[in-house]
Amino acid sequence: MPASPSLAPEVLAALAARGRRHVVQAVAHAGAGHIGGPLSAMDILVALYFGVLRIDPARTAWPERDRFILSKGHSALGLYAVLAMRGFFPEAWLDSFDALGSPLQGHPDMLRCPGVEMSTGSLGQGLSAGLGMALGAQRLGLRETRVFVLLGDGECQEGQIWECAHAAARYRARQLRAIVDWNGLPQYAWPAAAPLGLERVELAARFAAFGWEVAEVDGHDPAALLEALAREPTGDAPLVHIARTQKGRGVSFMEDQAAWHARVPTPDELARAIRELDAAGATAPLPELHAGGGGR
Amino acid sequence: MSVRPDEAQRVVFGQTLVELMAEDPRVLLLDGDLANSTRADIVATARPDRFLEMGIAEQNLVGTAAGLATMGFRPWISTFAVFAVKRALDQVRMVVAQTRLPVRLAGAYSGLLTGFTGKTHQAVEDLAVMRAMPHLTVLVPADALECAAAMRWAAEHPGPVYLRLGRDPAPPIFDAPLRGYDPARASWLRRGADLTLVGTGLQSARLAEAARLLAAEGVQAGVLHLPALKPFDRAAVLEAGAPGLVVTVEEHTVLGGLGSLVAETLSQERPARVIRFGIPDVFGESGPNAELLEAFGLSGTQVAGRVLRLLQGIPDPVFPIIPDFQV
Numbered sequence: 001m002p003a004s005p006s007l008a009p010e011v012l013a014a015l016a017a018r019g020r021r022h023v024v025q026a027v028a029h030a031g032a033g034h035i036g037g038p039l040s041a042m043d044i045l046v047a048l049y050f051g052v053l054r055i056d057p058a059r060t061a062w063p064e065r066d067r068f069i070l071s072k073g074h075s076a077l078g079l080y081a082v083l084a085m086r087g088f089f090p091e092a093w094l095d096s097f098d099a100l101g102s103p104l105q106g107h108p109d110m111l112r113c114p115g116v117e118m119s120t121g122s123l124g125q126g127l128s129a130g131l132g133m134a135l136g137a138q139r140l141g142l143r144e145t146r147v148f149v150l151l152g153d154g155e156c157q158e159g160q161i162w163e164c165a166h167a168a169a170r171y172r173a174r175q176l177r178a179i180v181d182w183n184g185l186p187q188y189a190w191p192a193a194a195p196l197g198l199e200r201v202e203l204a205a206r207f208a209a210f211g212w213e214v215a216e217v218d219g220h221d222p223a224a225l226l227e228a229l230a231r232e233p234t235g236d237a238p239l240v241h242i243a244r245t246q247k248g249r250g251v252s253f254m255e256d257q258a259a260w261h262a263r264v265p266t267p268d269e270l271a272r273a274i275r276e277l278d279a280a281g282a283t284a285p286l287p288e289l290h291a292g293g294g295g296r
Numbered sequence: 297m298s299v300r301p302d303e304a305q306r307v308v309f310g311q312t313l314v315e316l317m318a319e320d321p322r323v324l325l326l327d328g329d330l331a332n333s334t335r336a337d338i339v340a341t342a343r344p345d346r347f348l349e350m351g352i353a354e355q356n357l358v359g360t361a362a363g364l365a366t367m368g369f370r371p372w373i374s375t376f377a378v379f380a381v382k383r384a385l386d387q388v389r390m391v392v393a394q395t396r397l398p399v400r401l402a403g404a405y406s407g408l409l410t411g412f413t414g415k416t417h418q419a420v421e422d423l424a425v426m427r428a429m430p431h432l433t434v435l436v437p438a439d440a441l442e443c444a445a446a447m448r449w450a451a452e453h454p455g456p457v458y459l460r461l462g463r464d465p466a467p468p469i470f471d472a473p474l475r476g477y478d479p480a481r482a483s484w485l486r487r488g489a490d491l492t493l494v495g496t497g498l499q500s501a502r503l504a505e506a507a508r509l510l511a512a513e514g515v516q517a518g519v520l521h522l523p524a525l526k527p528f529d530r531a532a533v534l535e536a537g538a539p540g541l542v543v544t545v546e547e548h549t550v551l552g553g554l555g556s557l558v559a560e561t562l563s564q565e566r567p568a569r570v571i572r573f574g575i576p577d578v579f580g581e582s583g584p585n586a587e588l589l590e591a592f593g594l595s596g597t598q599v600a601g602r603v604l605r606l607l608q609g610i611p612d613p614v615f616p617i618i619p620d621f622q623v
Contacts, residue, residue: 063368110366110395118366122390128356129391132363132371135348140367147363160387163353167360170351 007050007287012222014281015085016046020250021274021282022081022094028270030098033106036247036260038078040183040219041150044243045082047225048148050287057087060114064142067133069118071126072152072181073107074262080104080113085286088115124158127151127178131168134176134238148177148229154186156203162210168238169211178212178240179229181219183247185258200242207240219243251276301468303440305461305498306404310338312447313372317343320451322368326350328357328375333411334404336374354379358387358399365397370451376410377403377419377460381426392456393429399456406460407498407547408575408592409585418580419460423496424552426458427525433457434526435479436497439468442523445477460497464585467501469521479524482532488516491603492536494544496522496554502589503545505596510603517603525557533561537568543606545599547592550574571606573599576615591616 007015019042027033049055053066070079077097084091089103096102103112107121118129130149137145155161168176182200204214213235217228225243233239247261248254251273265273274282299308317323317339326348331337340347350357354375361371373380380403381388392399405411406419426434435450435457437443443461450457469485485504488511495503500521507517520536522528536542542562544555555572562568575592589595593602593615602612 067366118363119390119395122386124355125359125387125391128359128387129363129366131356132360132365133367134363135360136364136367136369139369160353160355160359163351163356164359167350167353167356 009222009226011287012043012046012050012226014284015050015287016042016222017250017277017280017282018284019046019078019081019085021277022084022091023077024251024265024270024273024277026077026081026094026097028265029095031264032098033077033264034074034262035265036185036254036257036262037072037075037152037181037183038081039249039251039254040245040247041072041075041078041181042082042250043220043222043225044150044179044181044245045078047222047229049082049086051226052229053148054144057115060088063140064145066145067117067130067147069120069126069130069147069149070108071120071149072123072155073120073126075152076104076106076108079108079116083113083115087289123152123155124160127161127164127168130176130178131164131171131173134168134173135171137175138173146175146177148179151178151180152186153180153182153184153200153203156180162206165207165210165212172236173238174233174236176238177229178238180240180242181245182242183245185247185256185261200244204242211237213237213239214242215239216242216244219245220249250280299440299444299473301439301441301471302465304463304465305437305440305443306335306463307338308440308443309374309402309404309447309461310335312444313339314342316447316451317346320370322370323451324348324364324369324371326357326361326371326373328352328354328373328379330375330404334374334376334402354384355387358384359391361399362391362395362397365399370398370400372400372402374402374404376417377406377422378417381419381422381458385425389429393431396431396455398454400450401456401458402461403458404461405463407462408580408588409462409464409547411463412582412584414582415579420575420580421549421552422460423525423546423548423554424556427552427557431455432526433479433524434460435524436460437523438497438500438521439466439470441468441470441473442477445474446479446523449477449479462498466498467505469501469504477523480527480529482523482529483521484532485519485521486517488518489539490516491539491541491543492518492520493599493603494520494522494533494536494542494554494558496525496546499545499547499594502594502596503599506599506603509596509600513600513604515604515607522554525554528557530561533558534566537562537566541569541571543571543573543603545573545594547594548574550576573602578616581616581618591618593617
């Protein structure tokens with residue numbers, strides 16, 4: 001099994017800034033799209049694609065590869081940005097996001113977009129597909145293959161998540177890894193919501209009660225993410241990482257602002273966002289990977 | 297193993313899957329905790345290595361099957377048709393139909409004849425829903441032998457399939473194993489110059505009976521059986537319109553299923569009068585099979601009587617005819 005490229009945390013942080021720059025630019029260009037969710041998930045996506053996943057953009061059907069499913073499909077643009085930076089398709093494609101005929105549909109389409117392992121968009125469904133992949137890998141003797149599924153915290157209100165949590169624990173699907181992008185801000189939200197910290201603890205307890213191994217990680221700390229996401233579960237239970245994140249992360253005036261769930265930046269806001277992201281390293285050259293993740 | 301022509305489709309389902317598993321290592325069966333009803337237990341007993349119990353959780357059942365399909369497996373899903381089609385409809389739509397993955401949805405206990413379970417468990421709108429789903433193939437076998445043939449066809453099909461299955465033994469229309477099954481090729485069970493009866497699934501045998509009764513009354517009714525609603529035999533449906541009167545009969549709502557398909561096709565290409573018999577925009581009822589078919593006007597006798605009234609210009613009673621409850 002090939003190693004993942006080992007990149008310094010500063011390089012990952014710069015890649016995340018580049019990814020965020022793609023997100024805000026593409027939403028401004030398309031005049032539509034989700035923005036807060038892709039920004040909160042960006043550090044997780046970069047850690048996965050540039051440090052954890054055993055993949056090869058030149059061989060998208062390589063059987064032993066790790067699988068990734070973006071169950072919170074409305075963060076498609078974040079995934080597209082990272083797939084492009086990782087070499088699955090040219091970054092220039094990002095300008096076509098949401099355009100008629102584009103492979104970059106509003107939500108990820110596995111039949112249209114290279115590197116997308118499962119079509120998602122209707123929430124709560126990615127974990128079950130991931131369970132099927134993990135059980136399939138087990139049956140095929142692909143013991144090294146891991147299946148990562150990125151969930152939103154709001155998405156965990158869907159009943160199917162808990163149908164799957166139950167089944168995955170019963171099947172001891174230790175090749176299945178869930179990550180919850182815990183930004184604490186759904187699209188509209190409950191009135192009088194419980195304090196955010198309490199809800200996060202409650203979500204962790206729920207996964208634990210279903211028989212999962214639960215870990216918490218800072219969803220914006222590249223080094224911590226690399227270490228957490230690369231590790232094996234301690235037993236034979238599936239592992240879930242609750243990643244504490246901020247919606248809109250990386251652009252000061254979007255952080256923790258529910259209004260930026262799917263707002264389109266004005267030209268002035270776009271310029272400010274790009275200045276901030278460039279200062280965070282968005283224009284640094286892409287690292288040379290030499291087919292890093294998947295070469296064998 | 298040879299299939300008995302009058303075997304219940306649920307039994308044929310289990311037996312045929314065991315055969316397919318012996319031939320193809322990719323074949324799996326996922327059950328929604330109904331295996332002893334759907335007879336998926338035949339597989340659980342014969343091939344426990346290929347049987348995955350997924351519990352009472354249909355959304356996850358469908359999603360897991362889709363994930364297995366991406367890994368190269370050919371998963372079959374077994375549950376009641378009501379749950380496969382409606383409980384997990386959004387899952388069927390996004391991760392099965394939109395992905396075109398080779399998932400096979402076997403909807404057991406379809407139609408009205410579901411073992412006294414009543415309207416909650418009677419799938420009477422599944423064909424309308426599944427026919428409207430892009431990329432999905434919709435198979436509606438008439439009897440045991442056609443069920444086996446349809447499953448063998450589905451096993452080789454690269455895309456998603458919905459298979460509508462009946463619970464109980466029923467009169468067959470085929471008495472020998474089918475050769476060269478093609479869902480887009482309909483079967484003429486009888487030719488007749490006065491009108492054509494068009495059926496699908498288990499209803500087709502009841503139409504053959506109705507045509508025999510009509511012949512005794514001097515009415516020559518042709519009987520066309522459609523083994524699938526998608527794809528379907530367009531040429532045969534157009535041919536069915538030749539007498540100028542077509543009566544479609546389905547153990548399903550008259551909205552969106554077989555009757556709609558025939559009316560849509562003929563109205564565009566060969567206008568003919570199309571009368572649709574079926575479940576008239578109501579839900580089902582609990583009751584014994586024979587009484588349900590009578591009450592909803594779907595038995596061979598009822599269909600013959602309804603056609604005779606139609607030809608004589610006598611108004612049809614309002615179905616279903618449910619007796620008043622008396623203590």
